[in-house]
Amino acid sequence: MSRFGIALALLLAAVLIAPPALTATVEDIRVWRAPDHTRLVLDVSEPLKYSTLELDNPERIVVDMINTTLKSSTDVPLTNTPIKAIRTGVRAGRNLRLVLDLTEQVRLEVFTLSATEVSGDRLVIDLFDLEPKPRIIASQPDNDVKRDIVVAIDAGHGGEDPGALGPGNIQEKKVVFAIAQELRQLFANTPGFRPVMIRTGDYYVSLAGRRKLAREAQADIFISIHADAFTNPQANGASVFALSLRGASSTTAQYLAQRENAADLVGGVTIAGKDDVLASVLTDLSMTSTLDRSMQVGSSVLGEMKNVARLHKPKVEQAGFAVLKSPDIVSILVETGFISNPTEARRLANSQYRQKMANAIFTGVKDYFYSNPIAGTLVAWQKQQGGRTYTITKGDTLSGIAQRFKVSEEAIRSLNNIQGSRILVGQTLVIPRA
Numbered sequence: 001m002s003r004f005g006i007a008l009a010l011l012l013a014a015v016l017i018a019p020p021a022l023t024a025t026v027e028d029i030r031v032w033r034a035p036d037h038t039r040l041v042l043d044v045s046e047p048l049k050y051s052t053l054e055l056d057n058p059e060r061i062v063v064d065m066i067n068t069t070l071k072s073s074t075d076v077p078l079t080n081t082p083i084k085a086i087r088t089g090v091r092a093g094r095n096l097r098l099v100l101d102l103t104e105q106v107r108l109e110v111f112t113l114s115a116t117e118v119s120g121d122r123l124v125i126d127l128f129d130l131e132p133k134p135r136i137i138a139s140q141p142d143n144d145v146k147r148d149i150v151v152a153i154d155a156g157h158g159g160e161d162p163g164a165l166g167p168g169n170i171q172e173k174k175v176v177f178a179i180a181q182e183l184r185q186l187f188a189n190t191p192g193f194r195p196v197m198i199r200t201g202d203y204y205v206s207l208a209g210r211r212k213l214a215r216e217a218q219a220d221i222f223i224s225i226h227a228d229a230f231t232n233p234q235a236n237g238a239s240v241f242a243l244s245l246r247g248a249s250s251t252t253a254q255y256l257a258q259r260e261n262a263a264d265l266v267g268g269v270t271i272a273g274k275d276d277v278l279a280s281v282l283t284d285l286s287m288t289s290t291l292d293r294s295m296q297v298g299s300s301v302l303g304e305m306k307n308v309a310r311l312h313k314p315k316v317e318q319a320g321f322a323v324l325k326s327p328d329i330v331s332i333l334v335e336t337g338f339i340s341n342p343t344e345a346r347r348l349a350n351s352q353y354r355q356k357m358a359n360a361i362f363t364g365v366k367d368y369f370y371s372n373p374i375a376g377t378l379v380a381w382q383k384q385q386g387g388r389t390y391t392i393t394k395g396d397t398l399s400g401i402a403q404r405f406k407v408s409e410e411a412i413r414s415l416n417n418i419q420g421s422r423i424l425v426g427q428t429l430v431i432p433r434a
């Protein structure tokens with residue numbers, strides 16, 4: 001057949017087999033509420049074309065999806081969101097119209113996300129609050145020279161991004177949030193430390209957004225908590241990572257950093273979430289000193305973790321994790337285990353194990369700051385006054401501890417900012433000189 005003949009045959013075949021028009025379907029609708037925005041995610045069968053319209057009086061948003069049909073219920077929980085109701089209709093016989101009736105004005109951002117390992121194609125509708133509720137930021141009075149060390153605790157993933165999935169449908173985002181909450185409680189119980197949760201619920205925060213929140217909270221340290229999957233289900237062990245400005249320290253480290261950096265693709269980065277600091281960060285000289293300290297705190301945490309978990313590697317590993325790229329905040333990423341490993345998934349599902357893991361991270365970080373106190377903090381002042389520390393165990397009383405160290409209860413109370421005689425298991429006290 002001639003070249004022209006082949007082309008003609010192909011054209012005829014295309015005309016004969018082509019469906020009348022491609023039709024996308026909306027298969028599911030999910031909603032996530034974050035402190036400053038509401039995210040509506042539509043799972044669609046294939047990439048679709050859409051247009052949006054914002055109307056007021058009353059406030060509403062219209063999204064028209066070309067050649068699309070609805071296969072999902074629109075009955076989704078709308079509590080705490082500015083959405084009053086979701087209505088749908090068919091336009092021009094083939095387009096799907098989605099109308100969101102709102103209780104207040106919002107800033108709208110609509111974009112599509114391509115299919116990934118864990119999700120299919122999606123249409124994301126973000127409704128940003130016009131007056132964001134003020135976040136509780138760990139700002140401290142200027143006259144207080146004994147400030148707290150601010151610990152930013154970052155539970156990885158969240159919302160649209162479940163993170164890694166383990167056997168029995170265990171989700172990384174849930175496991176790490178539980179560990180983060182345990183860790184928050186431990187720091188909250190410890191005078192001289194102030195925990196700040198980077199995400200406070202089940203919603204996605206971009207990797208750059210996490211660093212920004214840590215900076216806004218004036219964090220002294222940023223701890224990102226994960227429990228990732230590996231291609232080989234045999235892979236096991238906990239690890240601690242710091243940033244690498246060059247290559248990764250192992251192929252596993254490189255693999256995990258790539259996975260983590262892809263979180264924005266799954267979780268959805270909005271137009272405003274573009275990472276502009278990255279390039280300048282890498283040339284910043286302060287990065288080197290921050291990195292040194294990150295390695296030290298990482299070693300301290302790893303030293304504690306070996307008591308509760310098998311370690312993947314006996315030293316702090318390094319790779320180009322985007323979430324760790326704060327030039328001035330000591331940052332580590334803790335992989336609490338491989339959720340893809342059936343034994344570790346079972347452990348991570350157990351609340352006692354999660355508590356032990358949180359305790360190991362807490363002790364490692366706390367010990368680091370007691371050994372390397374930051375000037376102007378309560379911890380630094382306590383070190384000057386006493387130096388010895390004691391961690392409260394079950395059955396301890398303030399009077400018992402005072403007797404044991406031959407100091408007065410009052411001296412312990414004032415050194416540790418304790419009112420009354422209530423002490424908590426796991427709390428670290430600095431013991432004044434006798």
Ligand SMILES: [Zn+2]
Nearest residue numbers: 156163226227
């Ligand atoms: Zn992760």
